[in-house]
Amino acid sequence: xxxxxxxxxxxxxFGGEEGKLIPALQKVQETDGYISRERILEIHRQSGVPLSQxxxxxxxxxxxxxxxxxxxxVRVCHGTACHVSGAKGITEALEEELxxxxxxxxxxxxxxxxxxxxxxxxxxxxxxxxxxxxxGNLLPKQIxxxxxxxxxxxxxxxxx
Numbered sequence: 001x002x003x004x005x006x007x008x009x010x011x012x013x014f015g016g017e018e019g020k021l022i023p024a025l026q027k028v029q030e031t032d033g034y035i036s037r038e039r040i041l042e043i044h045r046q047s048g049v050p051l052s053q054x055x056x057x058x059x060x061x062x063x064x065x066x067x068x069x070x071x072x073x074v075r076v077c078h079g080t081a082c083h084v085s086g087a088k089g090i091t092e093a094l095e096e097e098l099x100x101x102x103x104x105x106x107x108x109x110x111x112x113x114x115x116x117x118x119x120x121x122x123x124x125x126x127x128x129x130x131x132x133x134x135x136g137n138l139l140p141k142q143i144x145x146x147x148x149x150x151x152x153x154x155x156x157x158x159x160x
Contacts, residue, residue, distance in 0.1 A: 034065040070105045070112040079118035081125035093140035
């Protein structure tokens with residue numbers, strides 16, 4: 001869902017200040033949750049920055065998303081410590097519980113599942129983060145209870 005909030009990109013590209021493109025893309029993502037084609041066209045129309053340059057920057061940096069994300073971002077660490085401690089089983093349990101694969105968002109837009117290279121919590125391996133909450137020393141059987149808490153907090157239907 002695209003925000004109806006108006007953003008102003010007219011001062012983005014002048015006098016060689018192309019460095020303003022990344023903050024503009026970050027602002028779009030902060031406002032809308034992702035970068036839509038419509039917003040890229042809006043940046044182009046208002047700033048004059050070539051579409052190829054906007055797409056080039058947006059696709060180069062992993063921080064930018066081109067699809068809507070869920071209210072809860074679930075990150076599964078697959079760094080070395082987590083990998084050898086069972087990250088694959090944690091990911092499989094999350095995929096089963098959420099009904100989505102890595103990189104996907106649940107149809108109700110409550111959860112987006114992402115695997116990441118490292119969360120920097122190696123002593124807690126295997127680890128997931130949901131938004132800013134960290135869960136460590138996990139077993140696959142714990143996933144259902146963790147997800148249930150977020151579903152209940154959202155007032156959603158809790159699966160048995």
